[in-house]
Amino acid sequence: MRYTVLASAVLLLLLPRAAAGADPDVMSDLHVTIRTYDTSSLPPDARQAAIATATGILALAGVTAVWMECDAVFVRSTGDPCLAPLGRTELSVRIVRLPPKPGHAGILPLGYSLVDTKARSGALATIYADRIAGLAVNCNIDFGLLLGRAVAHEIGHLLLGTPEHADKGLMRALWSRESITDSPESTWVFTTRDARSMRVALQTRAAEQFAHAIREFLILNP
Numbered sequence: 001m002r003y004t005v006l007a008s009a010v011l012l013l014l015l016p017r018a019a020a021g022a023d024p025d026v027m028s029d030l031h032v033t034i035r036t037y038d039t040s041s042l043p044p045d046a047r048q049a050a051i052a053t054a055t056g057i058l059a060l061a062g063v064t065a066v067w068m069e070c071d072a073v074f075v076r077s078t079g080d081p082c083l084a085p086l087g088r089t090e091l092s093v094r095i096v097r098l099p100p101k102p103g104h105a106g107i108l109p110l111g112y113s114l115v116d117t118k119a120r121s122g123a124l125a126t127i128y129a130d131r132i133a134g135l136a137v138n139c140n141i142d143f144g145l146l147l148g149r150a151v152a153h154e155i156g157h158l159l160l161g162t163p164e165h166a167d168k169g170l171m172r173a174l175w176s177r178e179s180i181t182d183s184p185e186s187t188w189v190f191t192t193r194d195a196r197s198m199r200v201a202l203q204t205r206a207a208e209q210f211a212h213a214i215r216e217f218l219i220l221n222p
Ligand SMILES: [Zn+2]
Pocket: 004, 005, 006, 007, 153, 157, 163, 165, 171, 172, 173
């Protein structure tokens, strides 16, 4: 396990797709559900902008994002989907605050993902909202926009199952002021190769989820 840091009817519907080995390039319904756990008290407009940005970046990669707010701290009732075990096509993104130590002058991670490099898979990412907010002010860029890019970046790590980075684009490691202010919006996307790898990974996850559901069904209906 490594940390990567950023400086029933349903079954029938799933079966043909999983069994046919369809080309992920032509599949249009690859979904990933993303549970968010926000303890940073994001302003609603920033949250909305971040989700719209991340959704758009993933859509360009052929992945449909479904968001599930699990932020509320009230006692949850039985049946709440936020209490269910995380499925293979689900990810968790924590949005927290972690101010730097006084006098800190080096590079600050903006977030990290927990990735199993052997399984080439991950499920949990953490984003430091306060650090991204500070960077957004420094770059004179919308906080929600930058936050959404960071969320998409970490989701990329989880779906690609790797801590590796690119020299440029969304999956670059270091988000300097220059890279943010000088790089046009069109560069903050997944590469064609990464997008295809994510779709293949999601297809595999969906097949695993289907196999798990079949096992559960057979256990409950011997
Ligand atoms: Zn990264």
